[in-house]
Amino acid sequence: xxxxxxxxxxxxxxxxxxxxxxxxxxxxxxxxxxxxxxxxxxxxxxxxxxxxxxxxxxxxxxxxxxxxxxxxxxxxxxxxxxxxxxxxxxxxxxxxxxxxxxxxxxxxxxxxxxxxxxxxxxxxxxxxxxxxxxxxxxxxxxxxxxxxxxxxxxxxxxxxxxxxxxxxxxxxxxxxxxxxxxxxxxxxxx
Amino acid sequence: xxxxxxxxxxxxxxxxxxxxxxxxxxxxxxxxxxxxxxxxxxxxxxxxxxxxxxxxxxxxxxxxxxxxxxxxxxxxxxxxxxxxxxxxxxxxxxxxxxxxxxxxxxxxxxxxxxxxxxxxxxxxxxxxxxxxxxxxxxxxxxxxxxxxxxxxxxxxxxxxxxxxxxxxxxxxxxxxxxxxxxxxxxxxxxxxxxxxxxxxxxxxxxxxxxxxxxxxxxxxxxxxxxxxxxxxxxxxxxxxxxxxxxxxxxxxxxxxxxxxxxxxxxxxxxxxxxxxxxxxxxxxxxxxxxxxxxxxxxxxxxxxxxx
Numbered sequence: 001x002x003x004x005x006x007x008x009x010x011x012x013x014x015x016x017x018x019x020x021x022x023x024x025x026x027x028x029x030x031x032x033x034x035x036x037x038x039x040x041x042x043x044x045x046x047x048x049x050x051x052x053x054x055x056x057x058x059x060x061x062x063x064x065x066x067x068x069x070x071x072x073x074x075x076x077x078x079x080x081x082x083x084x085x086x087x088x089x090x091x092x093x094x095x096x097x098x099x100x101x102x103x104x105x106x107x108x109x110x111x112x113x114x115x116x117x118x119x120x121x122x123x124x125x126x127x128x129x130x131x132x133x134x135x136x137x138x139x140x141x142x143x144x145x146x147x148x149x150x151x152x153x154x155x156x157x158x159x160x161x162x163x164x165x166x167x168x169x170x171x172x173x174x175x176x177x178x179x180x181x182x183x184x185x186x187x188x189x190x
Numbered sequence: 191x192x193x194x195x196x197x198x199x200x201x202x203x204x205x206x207x208x209x210x211x212x213x214x215x216x217x218x219x220x221x222x223x224x225x226x227x228x229x230x231x232x233x234x235x236x237x238x239x240x241x242x243x244x245x246x247x248x249x250x251x252x253x254x255x256x257x258x259x260x261x262x263x264x265x266x267x268x269x270x271x272x273x274x275x276x277x278x279x280x281x282x283x284x285x286x287x288x289x290x291x292x293x294x295x296x297x298x299x300x301x302x303x304x305x306x307x308x309x310x311x312x313x314x315x316x317x318x319x320x321x322x323x324x325x326x327x328x329x330x331x332x333x334x335x336x337x338x339x340x341x342x343x344x345x346x347x348x349x350x351x352x353x354x355x356x357x358x359x360x361x362x363x364x365x366x367x368x369x370x371x372x373x374x375x376x377x378x379x380x381x382x383x384x385x386x387x388x389x390x391x392x393x394x395x396x397x398x399x400x401x402x403x404x405x406x407x408x409x410x411x412x413x414x415x416x417x418x419x420x421x422x423x424x425x426x427x428x429x430x431x432x433x434x435x436x437x438x439x440x441x442x443x444x445x446x447x448x449x450x451x452x453x454x455x456x457x458x459x460x461x462x463x464x465x466x467x468x469x470x471x472x473x474x475x476x477x478x479x480x481x482x483x484x485x486x487x488x489x490x491x492x493x494x495x496x497x
Contacts, residue, residue: 007210008203009338009414013421014282048280050424052493084272085323118424120280142282155268180285183275184264 013117017144018107020174024124024137025096027146027172031126034168035161037135040125042190043099044090045106047118049081058113062089062106069105073098080189086120088189099124107141123149125190135161136190137173138182145176155186202417206410213347213403220353220396246345250287250302250309257299259289259311270317273326274310277333281422286310286336296320296436300332301341308336316436323425324432331419331429338418340411347407351400409477416482417489426489430482437479 005011031037049055063079066089070077075093082088091102103122110116119141127134135150135158148165150158162182166175176182245252253259264271271288278285286300286308296316302308310332317325335341416433420426476482 006339006343008206009340009343009411010203011281011334011337011418014280048424050493051427052490052495054493054495055424083322084276085326086276115424117280117421120276140279142279178284181279183279183285184272186268186272 014142016107016111016116016119016141018104018111018141020144020146021104021107021122021139022100023146023173024100024139027137027169028096028124028126030168030172031165035135035165036128037126037133037165038129039096039099040127040131040134040190041094041096041099042090042092042125043103044088044123044188044190045103046082046086046088046120046123046185046188047106047110047115048085048120049087050115050118054113055115055118058110058115061113062109065105065109066102069102073102075099075102077102078189082187082189090189121185123185123188123190133158133161135165136185136188137165138185140176140181143176143181144174146173147176147182149182149185151184151186155184157184202410202413206407206414209403209407209410210347213400213407216396216399216403220392242345242349246303246342249341249345250307253299253301254289254309254311257291257293257311257313259291259309261287261289261309269322270312273322273329274333277326277330277422281330281333281337283333283337286333290314290317298328298332300335302336303342303345304339305336310336320432320435323428324435327419327423327425327429327432328436330422331415334415334418334422335411338411338414340415343411344404344408348400348404351397351404405475408475412476413482413485416485420486420489424493426486426493430486430490433479433482433486 028039049059066077069075070091073093073095075091075098078088078090078092080088080090089106091099093099093102107116107119107122110119121141122139124137124139125134126137133150135148137146138149139146146169148162148169150161150165152158169175254261262270267288267290270290274285274288284305286302286305287310289309289311291311291313293313294315295313296319298310298312298316300308300310310329312325312328316328320328416429420429423429
Protein backbone atom coordinates (compact mmCIF):
# COMPACT_ATOMS: atom_id res chain seq x y z
CA UNK A 1 0.00 0.00 0.00
CA UNK A 2 2.87 2.33 0.82
CA UNK A 3 4.36 1.86 -2.63
CA UNK A 4 1.02 2.55 -4.28
CA UNK A 5 0.55 5.68 -2.19
CA UNK A 6 3.93 6.98 -3.29
CA UNK A 7 3.15 6.13 -6.91
CA UNK A 8 -0.15 7.97 -6.79
CA UNK A 9 1.20 10.85 -4.74
CA UNK A 10 -1.29 10.64 -1.94
CA UNK A 11 -1.02 10.38 1.81
CA UNK A 12 -3.77 9.65 4.23
CA UNK A 13 -4.14 11.95 7.22
CA UNK A 14 -2.49 10.20 10.14
CA UNK A 15 -4.93 9.15 12.85
CA UNK A 16 -3.88 9.64 16.48
CA UNK A 17 -3.10 6.78 18.84
CA UNK A 18 -4.72 7.29 22.20
CA UNK A 19 -4.06 4.05 24.10
CA UNK A 20 -0.76 4.89 25.77
CA UNK A 21 -2.07 8.15 27.24
CA UNK A 22 -3.48 6.50 30.35
CA UNK A 23 -0.03 5.24 31.31
CA UNK A 24 0.80 8.71 32.59
CA UNK A 25 -0.77 8.14 36.01
CA UNK A 26 1.44 5.13 36.67
CA UNK A 27 4.48 6.91 35.27
CA UNK A 28 3.91 9.82 37.67
CA UNK A 29 4.49 7.49 40.61
CA UNK A 30 7.70 6.13 39.10
CA UNK A 31 8.97 9.62 38.31
CA UNK A 32 8.46 10.82 41.86
CA UNK A 33 10.11 7.76 43.37
CA UNK A 34 13.21 7.64 41.17
CA UNK A 35 13.74 11.15 39.76
CA UNK A 36 12.10 13.33 42.40
CA UNK A 37 9.77 14.88 39.83
CA UNK A 38 6.19 15.54 40.88
CA UNK A 39 3.21 16.35 38.66
CA UNK A 40 2.53 20.10 38.68
CA UNK A 41 -1.15 19.36 38.27
CA UNK A 42 -1.22 20.96 34.85
CA UNK A 43 -1.61 19.31 31.49
CA UNK A 44 -2.46 20.51 28.03
CA UNK A 45 -3.68 19.20 24.71
CA UNK A 46 -2.36 20.90 21.63
CA UNK A 47 -4.10 20.73 18.26
CA UNK A 48 -4.22 22.61 15.00
CA UNK A 49 -7.61 24.29 14.57
CA UNK A 50 -9.10 23.65 11.14
CA UNK A 51 -11.11 26.21 9.24
CA UNK A 52 -14.80 25.94 8.45
CA UNK A 53 -18.08 25.51 10.22
CA UNK A 54 -17.45 21.79 10.89
CA UNK A 55 -14.59 22.51 13.21
CA UNK A 56 -16.33 25.46 14.83
CA UNK A 57 -19.25 23.20 15.74
CA UNK A 58 -16.87 20.58 17.16
CA UNK A 59 -15.10 23.26 19.21
CA UNK A 60 -18.40 24.50 20.59
CA UNK A 61 -19.39 21.01 21.67
CA UNK A 62 -15.95 20.40 23.15
CA UNK A 63 -16.13 23.58 25.17
CA UNK A 64 -19.52 22.59 26.61
CA UNK A 65 -18.35 19.10 27.52
CA UNK A 66 -15.13 20.37 29.07
CA UNK A 67 -16.80 23.01 31.18
CA UNK A 68 -19.18 20.38 32.49
CA UNK A 69 -16.39 17.92 33.30
CA UNK A 70 -14.22 20.60 34.88
CA UNK A 71 -17.03 21.79 37.09
CA UNK A 72 -17.69 18.26 38.26
CA UNK A 73 -14.06 17.52 39.10
CA UNK A 74 -13.26 20.99 40.44
CA UNK A 75 -10.42 21.62 37.99
CA UNK A 76 -9.38 24.78 36.18
CA UNK A 77 -9.60 25.27 32.45
CA UNK A 78 -7.83 27.61 30.04
CA UNK A 79 -7.81 27.83 26.25
CA UNK A 80 -4.95 29.62 24.54
CA UNK A 81 -3.73 30.05 20.99
CA UNK A 82 0.02 30.16 20.53
CA UNK A 83 1.99 32.15 17.98
CA UNK A 84 2.27 29.21 15.59
CA UNK A 85 -1.49 28.94 15.21
CA UNK A 86 -1.99 25.93 17.49
CA UNK A 87 -4.62 25.82 20.20
CA UNK A 88 -3.84 24.69 23.74
CA UNK A 89 -6.47 23.42 26.15
CA UNK A 90 -4.84 23.63 29.59
CA UNK A 91 -6.36 21.72 32.49
CA UNK A 92 -5.26 22.16 36.08
CA UNK A 93 -6.10 19.65 38.80
CA UNK A 94 -4.08 18.20 41.69
CA UNK A 95 -5.36 14.70 40.90
CA UNK A 96 -3.43 13.26 37.90
CA UNK A 97 -6.35 10.95 37.19
CA UNK A 98 -8.71 13.90 36.59
CA UNK A 99 -6.15 15.59 34.36
CA UNK A 100 -5.81 12.54 32.13
CA UNK A 101 -9.57 12.18 31.93
CA UNK A 102 -9.97 15.79 30.83
CA UNK A 103 -7.21 15.39 28.26
CA UNK A 104 -8.88 12.29 26.93
CA UNK A 105 -12.17 14.14 26.62
CA UNK A 106 -10.52 16.58 24.22
CA UNK A 107 -9.02 13.75 22.14
CA UNK A 108 -12.15 11.72 21.86
CA UNK A 109 -14.39 14.69 21.05
CA UNK A 110 -12.10 15.84 18.25
CA UNK A 111 -11.77 12.32 16.95
CA UNK A 112 -15.52 11.76 16.90
CA UNK A 113 -15.92 14.78 14.67
CA UNK A 114 -13.27 13.57 12.28
CA UNK A 115 -10.56 15.95 13.45
CA UNK A 116 -8.28 13.31 14.98
CA UNK A 117 -5.50 14.16 12.49
CA UNK A 118 -5.41 17.72 13.88
CA UNK A 119 -4.07 16.52 17.26
CA UNK A 120 -0.41 17.40 17.75
CA UNK A 121 0.60 16.49 21.27
CA UNK A 122 -0.32 16.44 24.93
CA UNK A 123 1.96 17.87 27.58
CA UNK A 124 1.97 16.86 31.24
CA UNK A 125 3.82 19.15 33.61
CA UNK A 126 6.36 17.77 36.10
CA UNK A 127 8.78 19.61 38.38
CA UNK A 128 11.01 18.84 41.37
CA UNK A 129 9.94 19.82 44.90
CA UNK A 130 11.50 23.30 44.67
CA UNK A 131 9.68 23.92 41.37
CA UNK A 132 12.96 25.02 39.75
CA UNK A 133 13.74 22.05 37.56
CA UNK A 134 10.81 21.50 35.24
CA UNK A 135 10.47 18.52 32.97
CA UNK A 136 7.37 18.04 30.83
CA UNK A 137 6.21 14.73 29.48
CA UNK A 138 5.11 15.16 25.89
CA UNK A 139 2.82 12.64 24.23
CA UNK A 140 3.03 12.48 20.45
CA UNK A 141 -0.39 11.47 19.16
CA UNK A 142 0.72 10.26 15.76
CA UNK A 143 3.53 8.09 17.14
CA UNK A 144 1.81 6.93 20.31
CA UNK A 145 5.04 7.66 22.23
CA UNK A 146 6.23 9.94 25.01
CA UNK A 147 9.37 12.01 25.38
CA UNK A 148 10.66 14.30 28.14
CA UNK A 149 11.16 18.00 27.49
CA UNK A 150 13.04 20.00 30.14
CA UNK A 151 13.14 23.69 29.13
CA UNK A 152 15.69 26.01 30.71
CA UNK A 153 16.36 29.73 30.49
CA UNK A 154 17.14 31.11 27.05
CA UNK A 155 15.56 28.33 24.96
CA UNK A 156 17.95 25.66 26.10
CA UNK A 157 17.13 22.13 27.13
CA UNK A 158 18.39 20.14 30.08
CA UNK A 159 19.39 17.09 28.08
CA UNK A 160 20.87 15.34 31.08
CA UNK A 161 17.58 15.40 32.97
CA UNK A 162 15.71 14.35 29.82
CA UNK A 163 17.90 11.31 29.32
CA UNK A 164 17.61 10.46 33.00
CA UNK A 165 13.82 10.55 32.70
CA UNK A 166 14.00 8.37 29.62
CA UNK A 167 15.98 5.79 31.57
CA UNK A 168 13.55 5.93 34.48
CA UNK A 169 10.38 5.59 32.44
CA UNK A 170 11.60 3.07 29.89
CA UNK A 171 9.54 0.26 31.34
CA UNK A 172 6.41 2.29 32.17
CA UNK A 173 5.75 4.19 28.99
CA UNK A 174 6.54 3.81 25.30
CA UNK A 175 9.39 6.32 24.91
CA UNK A 176 10.05 7.81 21.47
CA UNK A 177 13.18 5.97 20.28
CA UNK A 178 14.25 8.57 17.69
CA UNK A 179 15.85 11.49 19.49
CA UNK A 180 15.36 13.64 16.39
CA UNK A 181 11.64 13.58 17.05
CA UNK A 182 11.95 15.00 20.57
CA UNK A 183 11.08 18.41 19.23
CA UNK A 184 11.21 21.48 21.44
CA UNK A 185 8.06 23.32 22.50
CA UNK A 186 9.12 26.82 23.49
CA UNK A 187 6.73 29.19 25.16
CA UNK A 188 4.00 26.69 25.93
CA UNK A 189 1.24 27.93 28.24
CA UNK A 190 1.99 25.48 31.05
CA UNK B 191 -14.53 6.11 15.92
CA UNK B 192 -11.67 7.36 13.87
CA UNK B 193 -12.78 8.75 10.59
CA UNK B 194 -11.55 11.22 8.08
CA UNK B 195 -13.30 14.26 6.73
CA UNK B 196 -11.77 14.06 3.30
CA UNK B 197 -12.86 11.38 0.85
CA UNK B 198 -10.15 10.16 -1.54
CA UNK B 199 -9.89 12.05 -4.80
CA UNK B 200 -10.32 9.16 -7.21
CA UNK B 201 -10.33 11.32 -10.31
CA UNK B 202 -6.87 12.69 -9.59
CA UNK B 203 -5.48 9.24 -8.77
CA UNK B 204 -6.85 7.67 -11.93
CA UNK B 205 -5.61 10.47 -14.18
CA UNK B 206 -2.18 10.10 -12.68
CA UNK B 207 -2.26 6.34 -13.09
CA UNK B 208 -3.23 6.74 -16.76
CA UNK B 209 -0.33 9.13 -17.35
CA UNK B 210 2.08 6.72 -15.73
CA UNK B 211 0.67 3.83 -17.71
CA UNK B 212 1.19 5.71 -20.96
CA UNK B 213 4.74 6.59 -19.91
CA UNK B 214 5.48 2.97 -19.14
CA UNK B 215 3.96 1.84 -22.42
CA UNK B 216 6.06 4.35 -24.29
CA UNK B 217 9.12 3.09 -22.46
CA UNK B 218 8.49 -0.51 -23.44
CA UNK B 219 7.88 0.40 -27.09
CA UNK B 220 10.98 2.57 -27.13
CA UNK B 221 13.26 -0.09 -25.73
CA UNK B 222 11.84 -2.57 -28.23
CA UNK B 223 12.58 -0.22 -31.13
CA UNK B 224 16.07 0.43 -29.77
CA UNK B 225 16.98 -3.22 -29.46
CA UNK B 226 15.83 -3.98 -32.99
CA UNK B 227 17.67 -1.00 -34.46
CA UNK B 228 21.10 -0.64 -32.82
CA UNK B 229 23.48 -3.32 -31.73
CA UNK B 230 25.35 -1.58 -28.91
CA UNK B 231 22.44 0.18 -27.24
CA UNK B 232 23.85 -1.08 -23.99
CA UNK B 233 26.31 1.80 -23.83
CA UNK B 234 23.51 4.30 -24.23
CA UNK B 235 21.51 2.72 -21.45
CA UNK B 236 24.55 2.64 -19.21
CA UNK B 237 25.26 6.33 -19.74
CA UNK B 238 21.64 7.25 -19.18
CA UNK B 239 21.53 5.01 -16.12
CA UNK B 240 24.58 6.80 -14.76
CA UNK B 241 22.85 10.14 -15.13
CA UNK B 242 19.73 8.83 -13.49
CA UNK B 243 21.76 7.44 -10.60
CA UNK B 244 23.56 10.72 -10.14
CA UNK B 245 20.37 12.76 -10.28
CA UNK B 246 18.59 10.41 -7.90
CA UNK B 247 21.26 10.21 -5.23
CA UNK B 248 22.46 13.80 -5.33
CA UNK B 249 19.16 15.56 -6.00
CA UNK B 250 19.29 17.32 -2.63
CA UNK B 251 22.80 18.65 -3.15
CA UNK B 252 22.26 19.59 -6.81
CA UNK B 253 19.13 21.58 -6.05
CA UNK B 254 20.63 23.28 -3.01
CA UNK B 255 23.74 24.19 -4.95
CA UNK B 256 21.75 25.53 -7.89
CA UNK B 257 19.60 27.68 -5.62
CA UNK B 258 22.53 28.61 -3.35
CA UNK B 259 20.56 27.29 -0.39
CA UNK B 260 22.33 27.29 2.96
CA UNK B 261 21.38 24.73 5.54
CA UNK B 262 20.35 26.43 8.78
CA UNK B 263 20.41 25.15 12.35
CA UNK B 264 17.56 25.56 14.87
CA UNK B 265 19.56 28.38 16.47
CA UNK B 266 19.87 30.30 13.21
CA UNK B 267 16.21 30.03 12.22
CA UNK B 268 14.26 29.04 15.33
CA UNK B 269 10.81 29.92 14.01
CA UNK B 270 11.20 28.11 10.72
CA UNK B 271 12.44 25.03 12.57
CA UNK B 272 9.52 25.20 15.01
CA UNK B 273 7.02 25.35 12.16
CA UNK B 274 8.60 22.35 10.46
CA UNK B 275 9.00 20.44 13.74
CA UNK B 276 5.31 20.71 14.43
CA UNK B 277 4.21 19.89 10.90
CA UNK B 278 6.40 16.78 10.97
CA UNK B 279 4.91 15.70 14.29
CA UNK B 280 1.44 16.31 12.89
CA UNK B 281 2.14 14.25 9.77
CA UNK B 282 4.34 11.67 11.54
CA UNK B 283 7.33 11.98 9.27
CA UNK B 284 11.04 12.40 10.04
CA UNK B 285 12.21 15.99 10.02
CA UNK B 286 13.94 17.03 6.81
CA UNK B 287 16.97 19.28 6.74
CA UNK B 288 16.07 22.95 6.54
CA UNK B 289 17.73 25.42 4.23
CA UNK B 290 17.30 29.07 3.38
CA UNK B 291 18.22 30.54 0.02
CA UNK B 292 19.13 34.20 -0.01
CA UNK B 293 17.03 35.17 -2.99
CA UNK B 294 14.27 37.69 -3.49
CA UNK B 295 12.33 35.25 -5.62
CA UNK B 296 9.38 34.20 -3.43
CA UNK B 297 9.61 30.42 -3.61
CA UNK B 298 10.15 27.19 -1.77
CA UNK B 299 11.17 23.72 -2.81
CA UNK B 300 11.67 20.26 -1.39
CA UNK B 301 14.06 17.70 -2.74
CA UNK B 302 15.87 14.52 -1.75
CA UNK B 303 15.32 10.92 -2.79
CA UNK B 304 13.46 9.83 0.35
CA UNK B 305 12.24 11.10 3.69
CA UNK B 306 15.61 10.47 5.35
CA UNK B 307 17.53 12.52 2.79
CA UNK B 308 15.05 15.31 2.25
CA UNK B 309 15.75 19.02 2.29
CA UNK B 310 13.16 21.76 2.46
CA UNK B 311 14.39 25.12 1.26
CA UNK B 312 12.65 28.48 1.39
CA UNK B 313 13.87 31.75 -0.04
CA UNK B 314 14.22 34.87 2.05
CA UNK B 315 11.79 36.44 -0.43
CA UNK B 316 8.95 34.11 0.47
CA UNK B 317 9.60 34.47 4.21
CA UNK B 318 9.34 38.22 3.90
CA UNK B 319 6.19 38.26 1.80
CA UNK B 320 4.03 35.64 3.49
CA UNK B 321 2.46 35.71 6.93
CA UNK B 322 3.38 32.90 9.29
CA UNK B 323 0.24 30.80 8.65
CA UNK B 324 0.78 31.15 4.90
CA UNK B 325 4.41 30.14 5.21
CA UNK B 326 3.28 27.14 7.20
CA UNK B 327 0.84 26.21 4.41
CA UNK B 328 3.65 26.43 1.86
CA UNK B 329 5.86 24.25 4.07
CA UNK B 330 3.10 21.66 4.41
CA UNK B 331 2.83 21.59 0.60
CA UNK B 332 6.58 20.98 0.36
CA UNK B 333 6.52 18.31 3.08
CA UNK B 334 3.78 16.56 1.10
CA UNK B 335 6.15 16.42 -1.87
CA UNK B 336 8.62 14.67 0.42
CA UNK B 337 5.99 12.29 1.79
CA UNK B 338 4.86 11.41 -1.73
CA UNK B 339 8.46 10.74 -2.79
CA UNK B 340 8.03 13.03 -5.75
CA UNK B 341 11.73 13.34 -6.50
CA UNK B 342 12.07 9.58 -6.91
CA UNK B 343 8.94 9.31 -9.03
CA UNK B 344 9.75 12.27 -11.26
CA UNK B 345 13.37 11.19 -11.72
CA UNK B 346 12.31 7.77 -12.88
CA UNK B 347 9.59 9.23 -15.06
CA UNK B 348 11.98 11.62 -16.76
CA UNK B 349 14.51 8.82 -17.30
CA UNK B 350 12.90 8.05 -20.63
CA UNK B 351 13.33 11.63 -21.75
CA UNK B 352 17.01 11.63 -20.81
CA UNK B 353 17.52 8.31 -22.55
CA UNK B 354 15.84 9.46 -25.75
CA UNK B 355 17.78 12.72 -25.73
CA UNK B 356 21.05 10.81 -25.40
CA UNK B 357 20.15 8.47 -28.20
CA UNK B 358 19.50 11.41 -30.49
CA UNK B 359 22.91 12.88 -29.74
CA UNK B 360 24.69 9.57 -29.92
CA UNK B 361 23.19 8.72 -33.30
CA UNK B 362 23.98 12.10 -34.79
CA UNK B 363 27.53 11.80 -33.52
CA UNK B 364 27.89 8.29 -34.91
CA UNK B 365 26.38 9.35 -38.21
CA UNK B 366 28.65 12.36 -38.62
CA UNK B 367 31.99 11.00 -37.47
CA UNK B 368 31.79 7.25 -37.23
CA UNK B 369 30.23 6.46 -40.63
CA UNK B 370 33.36 6.63 -42.82
CA UNK B 371 35.77 4.76 -40.61
CA UNK B 372 34.07 1.40 -40.54
CA UNK B 373 35.56 0.23 -43.83
CA UNK B 374 32.42 -1.34 -45.20
CA UNK B 375 31.00 -1.39 -48.71
CA UNK B 376 28.83 1.45 -49.99
CA UNK B 377 25.70 -0.64 -49.74
CA UNK B 378 26.11 -1.23 -46.05
CA UNK B 379 26.89 2.39 -45.37
CA UNK B 380 23.67 3.51 -47.00
CA UNK B 381 21.86 1.04 -44.84
CA UNK B 382 23.53 2.32 -41.70
CA UNK B 383 22.60 5.85 -42.58
CA UNK B 384 18.97 4.86 -42.96
CA UNK B 385 19.02 3.08 -39.61
CA UNK B 386 20.55 6.09 -37.89
CA UNK B 387 17.97 8.35 -39.45
CA UNK B 388 15.22 6.09 -38.17
CA UNK B 389 16.70 6.04 -34.69
CA UNK B 390 16.92 9.80 -34.61
CA UNK B 391 13.35 10.12 -35.79
CA UNK B 392 12.06 7.60 -33.27
CA UNK B 393 14.04 9.20 -30.44
CA UNK B 394 12.77 12.64 -31.29
CA UNK B 395 9.16 11.50 -31.28
CA UNK B 396 9.62 9.53 -28.08
CA UNK B 397 11.30 12.47 -26.45
CA UNK B 398 8.49 14.84 -27.39
CA UNK B 399 5.85 12.45 -26.09
CA UNK B 400 7.67 11.64 -22.86
CA UNK B 401 8.24 15.34 -22.29
CA UNK B 402 4.51 16.02 -22.48
CA UNK B 403 3.71 13.07 -20.23
CA UNK B 404 6.24 13.95 -17.53
CA UNK B 405 4.92 17.49 -17.53
CA UNK B 406 1.39 16.17 -17.10
CA UNK B 407 2.57 13.92 -14.29
CA UNK B 408 4.29 16.85 -12.61
CA UNK B 409 1.07 18.86 -12.69
CA UNK B 410 -0.92 16.04 -11.12
CA UNK B 411 1.64 15.67 -8.37
CA UNK B 412 1.48 19.38 -7.65
CA UNK B 413 -2.27 19.08 -7.21
CA UNK B 414 -1.72 16.08 -4.92
CA UNK B 415 0.75 18.01 -2.79
CA UNK B 416 -1.68 20.95 -2.58
CA UNK B 417 -4.37 18.59 -1.43
CA UNK B 418 -2.32 16.75 1.18
CA UNK B 419 -0.75 19.94 2.43
CA UNK B 420 -4.10 21.66 2.86
CA UNK B 421 -5.53 18.63 4.66
CA UNK B 422 -2.51 18.45 6.95
CA UNK B 423 -2.98 21.97 8.31
CA UNK B 424 -6.76 21.78 8.02
CA UNK B 425 -6.90 25.17 6.31
CA UNK B 426 -7.17 24.98 2.53
CA UNK B 427 -7.83 28.70 2.22
CA UNK B 428 -4.53 29.62 3.85
CA UNK B 429 -2.68 27.69 1.16
CA UNK B 430 -4.88 29.33 -1.47
CA UNK B 431 -4.01 32.80 -0.21
CA UNK B 432 -0.31 31.93 -0.15
CA UNK B 433 -0.60 30.74 -3.75
CA UNK B 434 -2.31 33.91 -4.88
CA UNK B 435 0.24 36.07 -3.09
CA UNK B 436 3.22 34.19 -4.47
CA UNK B 437 1.85 34.05 -8.02
CA UNK B 438 1.01 37.72 -7.96
CA UNK B 439 4.50 38.56 -6.78
CA UNK B 440 6.00 36.21 -9.32
CA UNK B 441 4.79 38.31 -12.23
CA UNK B 442 6.59 41.38 -10.93
CA UNK B 443 10.07 39.94 -10.55
CA UNK B 444 12.80 40.96 -13.03
CA UNK B 445 13.26 38.48 -15.85
CA UNK B 446 16.93 37.68 -15.37
CA UNK B 447 16.43 36.15 -11.98
CA UNK B 448 13.60 34.06 -13.29
CA UNK B 449 15.54 32.61 -16.18
CA UNK B 450 18.31 31.55 -13.87
CA UNK B 451 15.82 29.64 -11.77
CA UNK B 452 13.78 27.97 -14.50
CA UNK B 453 15.50 24.58 -14.83
CA UNK B 454 14.53 23.80 -11.25
CA UNK B 455 10.85 24.53 -11.77
CA UNK B 456 9.67 20.97 -11.25
CA UNK B 457 10.31 21.14 -7.51
CA UNK B 458 9.12 24.65 -6.91
CA UNK B 459 6.04 25.78 -5.10
CA UNK B 460 4.87 28.11 -7.86
CA UNK B 461 6.66 28.12 -11.20
CA UNK B 462 8.90 31.01 -12.06
CA UNK B 463 7.99 32.05 -15.57
CA UNK B 464 9.01 35.12 -17.44
CA UNK B 465 6.14 37.59 -17.58
CA UNK B 466 4.28 37.80 -20.86
CA UNK B 467 5.63 34.47 -21.97
CA UNK B 468 2.50 32.64 -22.97
CA UNK B 469 3.04 28.99 -22.27
CA UNK B 470 0.76 26.31 -23.54
CA UNK B 471 -0.70 24.55 -20.53
CA UNK B 472 0.53 21.26 -22.02
CA UNK B 473 4.12 22.17 -21.28
CA UNK B 474 3.68 23.64 -17.83
CA UNK B 475 5.18 21.88 -14.81
CA UNK B 476 2.55 23.40 -12.55
CA UNK B 477 -1.23 23.42 -13.02
CA UNK B 478 -2.85 26.77 -13.69
CA UNK B 479 -3.49 28.84 -10.58
CA UNK B 480 -7.24 28.70 -11.09
CA UNK B 481 -7.23 24.92 -11.04
CA UNK B 482 -5.25 24.81 -7.83
CA UNK B 483 -7.54 27.35 -6.21
CA UNK B 484 -10.64 25.42 -7.34
CA UNK B 485 -9.35 22.26 -5.71
CA UNK B 486 -8.62 24.09 -2.46
CA UNK B 487 -12.08 25.65 -2.53
CA UNK B 488 -13.62 22.18 -2.82
CA UNK B 489 -11.60 21.00 0.20
CA UNK B 490 -12.70 24.05 2.15
CA UNK B 491 -16.32 23.18 1.35
CA UNK B 492 -15.78 19.63 2.64
CA UNK B 493 -14.41 21.05 5.88
CA UNK B 494 -17.36 23.39 6.26
CA UNK B 495 -19.88 20.59 6.27
CA UNK B 496 -21.35 19.98 9.69
CA UNK B 497 -20.69 16.57 11.18
